[in-house]
Amino acid sequence: xxxxxxxxxxxxxxxxxxxxxxxxxxxxxxxxxxxxxxxxxxxxxxxxxxxxxxxxxxxxxxxxxxxxxxxxxxxxxxxxxxxxxxxxxxxxxxxxxxxxxxxxxxxxxxxxxxxxxxxxxx
Numbered sequence: 001x002x003x004x005x006x007x008x009x010x011x012x013x014x015x016x017x018x019x020x021x022x023x024x025x026x027x028x029x030x031x032x033x034x035x036x037x038x039x040x041x042x043x044x045x046x047x048x049x050x051x052x053x054x055x056x057x058x059x060x061x062x063x064x065x066x067x068x069x070x071x072x073x074x075x076x077x078x079x080x081x082x083x084x085x086x087x088x089x090x091x092x093x094x095x096x097x098x099x100x101x102x103x104x105x106x107x108x109x110x111x112x113x114x115x116x117x118x119x120x121x122x
Contacts, residue, residue: 008104012056012065013040015110016100023115025050032084039080049095051081053119056102066101066116074120097121 017027025043032039041052053073055065077097085091099119103112 008056008058009054011104011108012100012102013054015102015104015113016041016052016054019100019113019115020052032080034080034083034087036080036083037076039077039084042084047094049085049090049093050098051077051084051095052098052100053077054100054102056104058104058106060103064101064114065103066099066114066119069099069119078122 013030017030020041020043021027025045027041027043028049029042030040032042039051040054041050043050043052053069055068057065074097081095081097085093085095096118097120099116101112101114101116102110105111
């Protein structure tokens with residue numbers, strides 16, 4: 001992955017964390033990694049554990065950022081969520097998947113941020 005793409009992703013995740021906190025989410029962890037991959041943000045809203053996938057782009061020319069969360073990515077996130085819940089001894093807790101799509105300007109300013117609650121299910 002290019003340096004610029006990593007920088008864009010990091011900037012998007014920072015904005016997503018800021019937005020989620022402002023809207024009542026309690027951030028438990030960012031960039032949870034294991035051998036299967038990474039979860040961008042793990043948060044809690046009410047009693048729900050929320051696994052948040054953040055997608056950032058600087059243009060919608062080829063579609064909106066959130067449209068890139070494929071079925072394959074959803075299955076991967078489900079596997080990662082199960083690993084996280086087991087590792088943190090949270091089995092049996094309610095959980096869901098949210099997606100945050102962010103369009104950033106060339107200057108890094110947020111042009112559009114959209115939260116999709118319960119974006120997909122098991």
